[in-house]
Amino acid sequence: MYRVRGRLDGVLRGATGPMGTFPAQDPSPIERVSTADGGSVAIKRRPMPGGVPVLFIHGLAVNADLWDLPDISGPGFRYRSLARCCHDAGFDVWLMNLRGHGKPHMLSEPPPGQTDWCVDHFILQDLPAVLNHIRAATGQPPFVVAASMGSMSLAGYLQGATDAGTPTAPRIVANPDLARRRQQGVAGCVFAEFPARLIWPISPFDEDGKLSFATLWEHWRNREGAANFPFELVARSNVIQALIEGLGGIPISLVKGNPHVEPWYRHLPGHLPTAAAAAELYATRIMLAVAATFTGATNHRAEVLLNGRRYVIDDMKAGVLRQMAKSVRQRAFVSYLGQPDHVYSDHYHLIEVPALVVQGGRDRIANHDIARDCFFDVIRSRDKTWLADPEIAHGEIEAAPAACERLYPRIVDWLAARRPAVCASARQEAS
Secondary structure (H helix, E strand, O other): OHHHHHHHHHHHHOOOOOOOOOOOOOOOOEEEEEOOOOOEEEEEEEOOOOOOEEEEEOOOOEOHHHHHOOOEEEOOEEEOOHHHHHHHOOOEEEEEOOOOOOOOOOOOEOOOOOOOOOHHHHHHHHHHHHHHHHHHHHOOOOEEEEEOHHHHHHHHHHOOEEEOOOOOOOOEEEOHHHHHHHHHOOOEEEEEOOOOOOOOOOOOEOOOOOEOHHHHHHHOOOOOOOOOHHHHHHHHOHHHHHHHHHHOEEOHHHHOOOOOOOOOOOOOOOOHHHHHHHHHHHHHHHHHHHHHHHHOOOOOOHHHHHHOOOOOEOOEEHHHHHHHHHHHHOOOOEOOOOOOOOEHHHOHHHOOOOEEEEEEOOOOOOOHHHHHHHHHOOOOOOOEEEEEEOOOOOOHHHHOHHHHHHOHHHHHHHHHHHHHHHHHHHHHHHO
């Protein structure tokens, strides 16, 4: 028991205080930005006077705090978030929640009456509002760091995706002129864990969507990034889709902790707090192991997420999941709103902004080779960099100590190397 207590002491203390304490309420100011359709996007800022702004965009089933978990050290690992690393390097850090994410303390609200939404809404409404706000507030074009679904949203925004239809009949198109204007308003972009097209080198389905049981049997045990049979089967299952539709999504935030309330076991007598903390740590490890079936992750530490009281977990709306499933079926990244479909993945050639693409070789959601072939090699950026780690999987770039050690310094260096030119340009325009 004392050996367990010693290990958990470091886990629960982290950078916040003695065993049993919990992360203090984040003092960073939260601002709310109105969207054109009447929504309200919550953004958290870690100000840095004179610093170049960096906006962080989260992915599916999480929120902005995943980029900004508290510092923690433990046996064999040390974690410090990418947002904090950027702030330490002199950047003005902004973290946004896409609509519907961030409750209770930092909720981005959809417009009144809207009960469902999809990635198209993030592209058409949320990102334009937030990026315009940051430029107006700082007088500088921001860098943007996005992961997974956030990278999808960023790629749609940069290609000038806009609604050319009517309020009752939307029609999404890529506008090259709008794409140029939007890209002139950003300093550079980091695309992490980007599922540029929702396809895999090894798939149990053929081009017509017919299931091959021979392929399914042969490669079922494949746990590398070349295949993701569980994800494909779930995306194509009518039964599961009907269940999600009936629920309105997957309310996984019900299991997350509250960052502003002490753990329930904090005041139990004797050794019970240690035993309860050990049980919670074990349960979190099981949760991560289940998620790894879809993501391929092996580098997560439950201690990192528990130090943040798991408040990074967020709900998945039915509309978002429908769009993901549709993209899997069409083997692309496609719109959900309006007709005809807009194929976002057919317009990556419109992107010319300085770009860093960060992928993991074990990523089972955003395959390493697909991201390179379908996105990195297609964009027309003169300044583009490919950064890959063969042992990193989906979700680990935001919150795994391994990524903190091996990738964060290189990401910060990439941003910093482009910062002087941005500052000089801003000063020249101001004069």
